[in-house]
Amino acid sequence: MTKGKKWVLEKHFQGMPKRSDMKIVEFDIPPIKDGSVLLEAVYLSVDPYMRPYTARFPAGITMIGQQIAKVTESKNADFPVGTNVLTMAGWVSHSVSDGKELIKIPPYPKGVPLSLALGTLGMPGMTANYGFVDICAPKAGEVAVVSGAAGAVGNVVGQIAKIKGCKVIGFAGSDEKVAWLKELGFDEAFNYKTIKDLDATLKSVAPNGIDCYFDNVGGEFSSTVLSNMARLGRISCCGAISTYNDTKPLMLPAVHGTLVFKEITMKGFIISTYKDRFPEWIKEHVQWMTEGKLKYKQHVTKGFDNMFDAFMGLFSGANTGKAIVEV
Ligand SMILES: NC(=O)c1ccc[n+]([C@@H]2O[C@H](COP(=O)([O-])OP(=O)(O)OC[C@H]3O[C@@H](n4cnc5c(N)ncnc54)[C@H](OP(=O)(O)O)[C@@H]3O)[C@@H](O)[C@H]2O)c1
Structure with a gap:
């Protein structure tokens, strides 16, 4: 046997x-x-x-x-x-x-x-589509930031954000990943491990604030992004990989004041809740791939x-x- x-x-x-x-x-x-x-x-x-x-x-x-x-x-x-x-x-x-x-x-x-x-035609791709399109509800001309941008979910988010006409800013953990994001059409991409000052970087590329933040990493990085959101900004809380191996809960500055005074929407989600919509998104992704707008x-x-x-x-x-x- x-x-x-x-x-x-x-x-x-x-x-x-x-x-x-x-x-x-x-x-x-x-x-x-x-x-x-x-x-x-x-x-x-x-x-x-x-x-x-x-x-x-x-x-x-x-x-x-x-x-x-x-x-x-x-x-x-x-x-x-x-x-x-x-x-x-x-x-x-x-x-x-x-x-x-x-x-x-x-x-x-x-x-x-x-x-x-x-990947792109499976769970991570569907996560990108729902989390960005439904939660961030992007409008052409808006500024979108994606963390974990060169990963399975993040790269799809960035490419969808371009399809939707956003200015797209991605963060990833190596220069090779940053180069790939630029190839994919990201307007700006940074190696978060080597930039000196995240806050200053965000202010220089998004001087009027960030409209859409797709968060794959959580933690301190995302607190800094949150403090740079524009009024009426939308945050899609997809993941918090920077904290998954923590043994003690992370203590970060309270964000509530920023959420209130900038009227920000912040929503977490688990993609399996929306599994009935997968066929619709798979069709859309296949179409974009055929048109050369979605690479992998x-x-x-x-x-x-x-x-x-x-x-x-x-x-x-x-x-x-x-x-x-x-x-
Ligand atoms: N809500 C949902 O239903 C749902 C569904 C799928 C995925 N997710 C979440 O989405 C996120 C991305 O998932 P994925 O499948 O696309 O994984 P992935 O991005 O393909 O792989 C993980 C990446 O995370 C980055 N990373 C690892 N440790 C980090 C840290 N301490 N700080 C910042 N970045 C770190 C690494 O990239 P760098 O080199 O850039 O650091 C790594 O390549 C995860 O948080 C995951 O849990 C949520």
Whole structure:
């Protein structure tokens, strides 16, 4: 009998995740019953949310996550052998499903890789679309700031902001990432690790204030952006990766006065709440890609056994664009 492999969360993460918090376990792949399919992982996603979300589950779980899998055996007529699907099976090489939670990946136009179902045409891309278009409600000519701008979500936000006619300012953690953001059409891009004074930088590129802030990082960086918002500005609170490995809550200046007197809207969201709208946004993104307005990069780590390293790359900033693991 062929063996499958899975990553088990042995211990809850404390601070930065450690390799010893997880282990790879082999298991017997069970035979499938009527109505079920056997899935083999093709690409697995590593995402920042996995760090805070694991705290909701007991130690000993199979590490959570989404993957693109291929049906390799089927006793379910809706999912014949060869079908590509999205599944939340977690960090596993093989899984059995009754089909209920599976999402079939539609055929993409020629040249668009299947793996984008985990990136620009998947959860991160949908996050960018909802979080920027619905929450920031951008108008042409407005100033938009994006943190984590060279990541899976951030790069899509910046490109949508350009499509919507904004002046787009991005922040990312290396000069190479900044160069890519400029290639994508960002009007201004900065390496937040090397700029001397964030406040002065923001005032120089957005002298009349920031209308839209798409926040991927939270923490002190975002407090400084918040203090530079324009009146009636909108903040989309997407993520707070700068705080995910903190062991003590961060104490920052109170923001309430700024929110009140500048009449700012600040909204957090979890994209799965809006999953019914994914088909509409996927169509829009495919259209923009076909028109050359929406580009992508993927950071591919090869090998199921290297999932932990790929995951940690999210916290060291190893990835430009979407981080995925190819089995
Ligand atoms: N609300 C939702 O439903 C939802 C959905 C998806 C993602 N998110 C959130 O959106 C954010 C981006 O996710 P993603 O999937 O696009 O990840 P990503 O940006 O592709 O990868 C993470 C990036 O975060 C940056 N980073 C790591 N530590 C940092 C720190 N201490 N300060 C500032 N930046 C840091 C790194 O880039 P640099 O080199 O630039 O530092 C790294 O490449 C995350 O906060 C995530 O939790 C939320």
